[in-house]
Amino acid sequence: MRRDVFQAIADPTRRAIIALIAIQAMTPNALAAHFDTTRQAVSKHLKILTECELVQQEQQGRAIYYSLQIEKMKEIDVWLSQYRKIWETRFNQLDNVLVTLKNQKI
Amino acid sequence: MRRDVFQAIADPTRRAIIALIAIQAMTPNALAAHFDTTRQAVSKHLKILTECELVQQEQQGRAIYYSLQIEKMKEIDVWLSQYRKIWETRFNQLDNVLVTLKNQKI
DNA sequence: TATATATGAAACTAATTGGTTGCAAATATA
C-alpha cells in the first residue's frame, strides 16, 4: 500500500486535521466535532496519517491523543526546496539550479 | 471536480513529470519516453496538471510543449510555511507547551 | 457490578483514480 506524505496531504480533511493537531494534541472524538463527518471517518484519516508517520499517538486512559510529528513535514520541504531555488534565483544562477535538479532525479 | 495543487503532486508520476519539465519544456511523446506507461496516460496527467495551473503549454506546429508554471508551486510553500515556523523555532520549548495544553484536558 | 464512553477494525458502498484501447483532428512530409 502506497503511503507517503504527498498522498497524505492530498486530502483537504487530512490537511485540516494536521492544522488542528499542530496546535495541540486531540482525540478522534474532539477532531470529529470540527468536521461534518463521522468519528470513524476521522479515525481512518488518522490511521493514514499514522501509517506515513505524520502523526503520533499517546494513550491516556481510554482516550488517545493524536499530535503532529512535525519532523515528517520537512520531507515536503526538502522536495519543495529544489523548486524554491528556481523561483528565488530565476534571473541569476539558473544554470546551476538546472544542473542540481537534473542530478537529483524526481 | 476537485483539482488543487496538493492532489496534483500526490501522484509520483506527476511529480516526475514536474521535475522533467522544470528543466525544459517537453512534448507528451518525449515525456512518455521517460516512463513505463503510454502516451495517453501521460496526457491525462498533463491535463490534471494543466487544470490546476501547474503547467502551461505552447503549441509549435503539431507539437505541444509543456513547461512548469513555477509560480503555482509557491502555493505549496505558503501552506508549508506555517509548519516551517514551528520546526524553525525552538521546538523543545514548543513540545512542552503542547504537553501542558494536553494535560489541561483541552 | 452495571452502564456509559472512547476507540479501532471489519464489511460494505459510491465515487474517484490511473490506466488502457480506439478514434478523430490537425500538422508535417513524401
Place this chain on the structure above:
DNA sequence: TATATTTGCAACCAATTAGTTTCATATATA
C-alpha cells in the same frame, strides 16, 4: 495529394479511496 506523426478525447476497466454502518474491546463512572 497521400501518408505519417502528434495530439486530445471518449469509452471502458481495475484498483483505490472516502465514507458509512456495525461490532468488539477497553476504560471510566454510577
